[in-house]
Amino acid sequence: MKADPIGVNSGTYFMDGDSACCEGALAAGCRFVAGYPITPSTEVVELIARRFPKIGGVFIQMEDEIASSIAISGAAWGGAKTMTVTSGPGFSLMMEHIGYAVMTETPCVFVNVQRGGPSTGLPTMPGQQDMMQARWGSHGDYEVIALAPNSPQECFDLTIQCFNLAERYRVPVFLMMDECVGHMTEKVVIPPADEIEVEPRHYTDLKPEDYYPYKDLENQVPKMIKAGDGYFVHITGLTHDERGYPAMNADAHQKLVNRLIDKIRDHVDDIVLLEEDGMDDAEVAVISYGISSRVASRGVRLAREKGVKAGQLRLISVWPFPEKKIRELAQRVKAFVVVEMNKGQIVREVERCAGGRVPTAGALNAGGAVHKPEEILNTIMGVAS
Amino acid sequence: MTDSAVVEEKIAGEVCAAAEDARLTNELEPYLRMDRIPHIWCSGCGIGTAVNAFVRAVIDSKIEWKKLCVVSGIGCTGRVAGYLKLDSFHTTHGRAIPFATGLKLANPQLNVVVFSGDGDLTAIGGNHLVHAARRNIDLKVICVNNFIYSMTGGQAAPTTPKGTIASTTPYGFFENQLNLPQFVEACGAVYVARWTTFHVRQMRKAMVECLNKKGFTFLEIISPCPTLYGRRNNYRAGLDEMKMFKEKSEIKKDADVRDAVMIPGEKIVVGKFIDRERPSFLDAMDEHYREVLKDAYHPYTGAMI
Ligand SMILES: Cc1ncc(C[n+]2csc(CCOP(=O)(O)OP(=O)(O)O)c2C)c(N)n1
Ligand code: SF4
Numbered sequence: 001m002k003a004d005p006i007g008v009n010s011g012t013y014f015m016d017g018d019s020a021c022c023e024g025a026l027a028a029g030c031r032f033v034a035g036y037p038i039t040p041s042t043e044v045v046e047l048i049a050r051r052f053p054k055i056g057g058v059f060i061q062m063e064d065e066i067a068s069s070i071a072i073s074g075a076a077w078g079g080a081k082t083m084t085v086t087s088g089p090g091f092s093l094m095m096e097h098i099g100y101a102v103m104t105e106t107p108c109v110f111v112n113v114q115r116g117g118p119s120t121g122l123p124t125m126p127g128q129q130d131m132m133q134a135r136w137g138s139h140g141d142y143e144v145i146a147l148a149p150n151s152p153q154e155c156f157d158l159t160i161q162c163f164n165l166a167e168r169y170r171v172p173v174f175l176m177m178d179e180c181v182g183h184m185t186e187k188v189v190i191p192p193a194d195e196i197e198v199e200p201r202h203y204t205d206l207k208p209e210d211y212y213p214y215k216d217l218e219n220q221v222p223k224m225i226k227a228g229d230g231y232f233v234h235i236t237g238l239t240h241d242e243r244g245y246p247a248m249n250a251d252a253h254q255k256l257v258n259r260l261i262d263k264i265r266d267h268v269d270d271i272v273l274l275e276e277d278g279m280d281d282a283e284v285a286v287i288s289y290g291i292s293s294r295v296a297s298r299g300v301r302l303a304r305e306k307g308v309k310a311g312q313l314r315l316i317s318v319w320p321f322p323e324k325k326i327r328e329l330a331q332r333v334k335a336f337v338v339v340e341m342n343k344g345q346i347v348r349e350v351e352r353c354a355g356g357r358v359p360t361a362g363a364l365n366a367g368g369a370v371h372k373p374e375e376i377l378n379t380i381m382g383v384a385s
Numbered sequence: 386m387t388d389s390a391v392v393e394e395k396i397a398g399e400v401c402a403a404a405e406d407a408r409l410t411n412e413l414e415p416y417l418r419m420d421r422i423p424h425i426w427c428s429g430c431g432i433g434t435a436v437n438a439f440v441r442a443v444i445d446s447k448i449e450w451k452k453l454c455v456v457s458g459i460g461c462t463g464r465v466a467g468y469l470k471l472d473s474f475h476t477t478h479g480r481a482i483p484f485a486t487g488l489k490l491a492n493p494q495l496n497v498v499v500f501s502g503d504g505d506l507t508a509i510g511g512n513h514l515v516h517a518a519r520r521n522i523d524l525k526v527i528c529v530n531n532f533i534y535s536m537t538g539g540q541a542a543p544t545t546p547k548g549t550i551a552s553t554t555p556y557g558f559f560e561n562q563l564n565l566p567q568f569v570e571a572c573g574a575v576y577v578a579r580w581t582t583f584h585v586r587q588m589r590k591a592m593v594e595c596l597n598k599k600g601f602t603f604l605e606i607i608s609p610c611p612t613l614y615g616r617r618n619n620y621r622a623g624l625d626e627m628k629m630f631k632e633k634s635e636i637k638k639d640a641d642v643r644d645a646v647m648i649p650g651e652k653i654v655v656g657k658f659i660d661r662e663r664p665s666f667l668d669a670m671d672e673h674y675r676e677v678l679k680d681a682y683h684p685y686t687g688a689m690i
Pocket of ligand 2: 425426427429431432461462531535536609610611612613614
């Protein structure tokens, strides 16, 4: 399906990442946003608040992030494409409802413009310290999708992608931005509406009497309904059967949780987005995501100048983790370097996939500022020697 | 949820209205998920009475069943959503109101009812209650107040009357308790009433009034929980608490919310406290943007996909 022109501000702009994220959401068809202000994400909702009355949407500034994170689930069942926007402390408050959206298979988008933590930490400075929280922050076992843009242009493109994936897999999808990418201003091209592909909501064709909310599956993903259309569904965060009725037994739980996980794991190849640079002959694979990838490319170039065959692999989607790719690389590179603004989150995933076959080093910092290219160079030189 | 079989024998003679309604339950079957019966509630519990009155009220109110959604939080009352044959949502503890807010704002044609427990709505969910009432979101909140957290085993709630026993207040509750009608009135609700499960007819009428009124309405239903509250506080059977409701209730016309505080052994003020007009969130939003943005305003018409 093509984007509705009313939400698409086509043109070429000089725009920051937060604004581009807002424009992406509008282009994707988002018409309900609930949020609570927090630096450095606030500009996204401020712009939404400005734009919605002119295109027909509802923005509500809720009383807190807990309310925002469940209001978007309610709105999704009301038939809207929905989003909430936050940063670390707010993301922590949202965790229970990420699990609820997973369990009830509610399509919705969570934008996290990351800042340095823990706690209130560094409100106006970047971090990439919520990556594991995105993966495991809610209780229970689950799979989600998380994308990490490294430019305002990608904030636009990947926001649309988040909405599309949310509809396709009926999961909460995270846009893991960071303060730098949110506040940096660059050229952003917003294409005409008819060049923007948006995933429609997949409603069931069945009649109410034939429909069970968790039975009408396509690729393990159930077809949805909209409240008020006479399907009389029951939706619960409890373990449920195909009818959506609570089913308090281990068999029902295995069946449900396995499907929730498999519907993502079995489609990893459709979801994973990677960018490679100089990887063909690389001996050191430098892995990064988000804003760190921009300094990482500089580090890779400096290493090449010094005669080290370094290459860059950028994770555009971080979750589900591109295990296959890392395992394959572990067969042919001599070392991995992971560049991230935290004290070791994705580096552990890389280590896990490398399985001890090749060494993995982290170019890590605690957030607050992006790496200096020399820090990355030094780490590369360290593993290369 | 555990034992309380004693209740059943006594109920017939004493509480005629409730018994009569119970006998008529069959005609409500089309509105209930009969494939989920038996329900989880204990005998003598008041939640079933409230559900019974609710279904009848919906029929009386003539609102379209298809467009009616019930949202619950977590708790014994939180299970209400699961027994009604309509679009029903069992959410997280305390968050029924913000879920319902999203549902209603995304599709303004829906009639959204939040049906949940006192602990759920006023303790963990207290902040949401404040702000939904303040914004006058068009939600009908039905709060079953049994003075206790039942589903988790009878711990104290913000509504536990001073001096009474809960599992976490073995020597008696000593905090100040919330007076719910006064609380929601102060927050801005347009309709506030309270009835006990003894007052089935009035309760049903109040539900009809809520369903037909636009804006944030709040109905408190004082309800027995023989299993966890009654047992510890000298009301061993559901009927004992019902008797107390009958004896202690004082029906007041235009009662003052300040009189609604509940002191053990003293009167329970019931009736309609507030019935006033204020623009709902969506109406206020619409009117405001029309005025400020004029032709640039593109009204929100609900679900887009
Ligand atoms: C976040 C969270 N905290 C605590 C609980 C446990 N819990 C379940 S029900 C409940 C209390 C319910 O009490 P109330 O709302 O009064 O409903 P009742 O069972 O009395 O009808 C609590 C604390 C939970 N499910 N989720
Ligand atoms: S509220 Fe009390 S009586 Fe009612 S089901 Fe729960 S434990 Fe049983």
